[in-house]
Amino acid sequence: MANSNAAPALPETNKNVTAAARAWRRPPLIRNRALRWTCGAGVVVYLTLAIASLQVNWVRIYQGLERGWRFVQGFLLPDFVSRWSDIVIGMRESLTMTVTSTVIGILISVPIGIGAARNLAPRPVYLLCRGVIALSRSLQEIIIAILFVAMFGFGPFAGFLTLSFATIGFLSKLLAEDIEDADESQAEAIRATGAGWWQLINYAIQPQVMPRLIGLSCYRLDINFRESAVIGIVGAGGIGATLNTTMDRYEYDSAGAILILIIAVVMAAEYFSGYVRKWVQ
Amino acid sequence: MLRIDNLRKRYRTGDEALKGISFAVPSGQIVGLIGPSGAGKSTLIRCVNRLVEPTGGQVFLDDLELTALSRSELRKARRRIGMIFQEFALVERLTVMENVLSGRLGYVPFWRSFARRYPPADVDKAFALLERVGVLDQADKRADALSGGQRQRVGVARALEQDPELLLIDEPTASLDPKTSRQIMRLIREICAERNLPAIINIHDVLLAQDFVDRIVGLRAGEVVFDGPPNALSPEVLTRIYGEEDWAALQRRPDRETDEERGAREAVDGELERRASFA
Numbered sequence: 001m002a003n004s005n006a007a008p009a010l011p012e013t014n015k016n017v018t019a020a021a022r023a024w025r026r027p028p029l030i031r032n033r034a035l036r037w038t039c040g041a042g043v044v045v046y047l048t049l050a051i052a053s054l055q056v057n058w059v060r061i062y063q064g065l066e067r068g069w070r071f072v073q074g075f076l077l078p079d080f081v082s083r084w085s086d087i088v089i090g091m092r093e094s095l096t097m098t099v100t101s102t103v104i105g106i107l108i109s110v111p112i113g114i115g116a117a118r119n120l121a122p123r124p125v126y127l128l129c130r131g132v133i134a135l136s137r138s139l140q141e142i143i144i145a146i147l148f149v150a151m152f153g154f155g156p157f158a159g160f161l162t163l164s165f166a167t168i169g170f171l172s173k174l175l176a177e178d179i180e181d182a183d184e185s186q187a188e189a190i191r192a193t194g195a196g197w198w199q200l201i202n203y204a205i206q207p208q209v210m211p212r213l214i215g216l217s218c219y220r221l222d223i224n225f226r227e228s229a230v231i232g233i234v235g236a237g238g239i240g241a242t243l244n245t246t247m248d249r250y251e252y253d254s255a256g257a258i259l260i261l262i263i264a265v266v267m268a269a270e271y272f273s274g275y276v277r278k279w280v281q
Numbered sequence: 282m283l284r285i286d287n288l289r290k291r292y293r294t295g296d297e298a299l300k301g302i303s304f305a306v307p308s309g310q311i312v313g314l315i316g317p318s319g320a321g322k323s324t325l326i327r328c329v330n331r332l333v334e335p336t337g338g339q340v341f342l343d344d345l346e347l348t349a350l351s352r353s354e355l356r357k358a359r360r361r362i363g364m365i366f367q368e369f370a371l372v373e374r375l376t377v378m379e380n381v382l383s384g385r386l387g388y389v390p391f392w393r394s395f396a397r398r399y400p401p402a403d404v405d406k407a408f409a410l411l412e413r414v415g416v417l418d419q420a421d422k423r424a425d426a427l428s429g430g431q432r433q434r435v436g437v438a439r440a441l442e443q444d445p446e447l448l449l450i451d452e453p454t455a456s457l458d459p460k461t462s463r464q465i466m467r468l469i470r471e472i473c474a475e476r477n478l479p480a481i482i483n484i485h486d487v488l489l490a491q492d493f494v495d496r497i498v499g500l501r502a503g504e505v506v507f508d509g510p511p512n513a514l515s516p517e518v519l520t521r522i523y524g525e526e527d528w529a530a531l532q533r534r535p536d537r538e539t540d541e542e543r544g545a546r547e548a549v550d551g552e553l554e555r556r557a558s559f560a
């Protein structure tokens with residue numbers, strides 16, 4: 001047997017190899033030394049030029065500091081009272097917008113997400129669904145909000161449509177990727193029993209992706225609330241509209257109150273989604 | 282009775298996994314399919330129920346030509362073929378009972394399976410099978426809470442819930458310890474005997490195969506290079522299947538136990554196992 005005759009003495013060349021191998025270094029990411037240095041130098045030069053090209057107006061910054069300080073003071077002494085009824089209306093609009101758009105968004109995202117999973121959908125369906133996702137993701141919320149405000153007028157309805165549309169891009173894409181990553185052997189086992197396509201989804205795919213889908217939905221609820229504050233600024237209603245009005249009137253103390261409330265709601269949503277995610281695992 | 286006739290599979294990459302396989306498995310016979318990794322064992326059993334679509338040849342289950350079926354006919358035919366997997370392939374987040382009942386998916390309409398409202402006969406059968414394989418007390422646990430041996434028992438119950446006429450078994454013991462492996466192989470053997478089921482088992486462990494199967498088919502590079510009884514596996518045959526190696530260690534000892542001795546020892550094993558499960 002080969003392993004019965006004990007290891008023969010290493011030949012002379014082998015010893016040299018061992019000695020050389022003691023000075024091991026990790027192979028570099030870019031093997032070519034010249035190319036490596038050129039890339040490194042290029043990055044440094046570009047960053048230097050880019051930073052130098054920023055024109056900084058120090059006088060303006062000094063003036064701005066004063067305004068910023070007033071803002072911070074408003075924040076420190078928030079005024080919840082004088083605009084309270086406006087704040088309540090804005091909050092209610094925002095929360096309604098957030099919840100409805102998230103629910104509608106999820107309901108539309110699930111079929112699109114399934115259609116955009118390469119391992120489940122036939123080619124044409126896959127391409128169509130990926131197209132919808134790409135469209136939804138490439139348009140930023142504010143741009144869609146401006147479009148919908150122009151189409152449907154000021155107010156929370158435009159905001160609701162915007163957030164639903166944005167939710168579709170976000171959730172469908174992540175759901176599709178989760179489905180594509182699902183354990184194929186479980187799906188194979190269900191298919192081998194003679195299950196139909198719907199049964200395959202219900203028995204092999206759904207149990208695997210459900211916890212993540214719920215987690216993502218909670219996360220999206222959180223995002224939608226924050227976005228509702230932003231798109232309000234372009235006229236899509238909600239707390240953002242209220243915030244915008246107070247800023248326009250230089251009522252930084254009321255603006256501060258609104259920001260504090262937004263932070264409180266986001267934190268509550270964060271806590272809630274963390275709890276739900278732990279519970280569904 | 283399963284008949285495979287000149288079965289071929291060429292993957293889109295151009296690899297020819299099966300190069301004209303032919304053999305038949307009569308009722309009640311357990312065939313052990315052995316061969317090196319990549320020889321086409323997994324592809325072969327997946328071509329039988331067309332989880333992998335063969336590119337040539339025919340497969341018959343009794344008189345039904347599986348390879349000629351349309352999509353919906355294939356679904357009906359798959360109900361008759363139970364499959365047991367390496368790594369168990371249970372749906373981990375479903376309960377044990379749901380996993381067993383999923384064996385009925387081909388028989389019940391979608392709304393029943395969706396609402397988990399299976400006909401009482403199916404539920405009775407599932408409970409009986411869980412009892413038969415010895416995991417009745419785990420019925421409401423999630424599948425991922427079970428040990429490897431228990432999971433494979435659930436896998437066996439799921440396959441039997443289909444009322445299969447054929448079992449396809451892919452490396453049933455690959456992730457089990459030696460003792461559990463023997464228990465699972467024994468369970469499969471007993472069940473095939475009880476129901477007169479034909480079975481094909483892909484298996485890497487030659488000694489285990491020799492102990493528990495009726496017939497060995499050796500596959501190498503997509504071709505059958507051996508087909509015969511387990512005790513005909515000589516070093517020459519093993520070399521033909523796997524290539525050159527010192528096969529002395531794999532040879533069965535001359536003092537191999539007789540069937541009666543094995544029966545006695547297995548009874549003791551079974552008793553120990555029962556006690557262990559109570560402990």
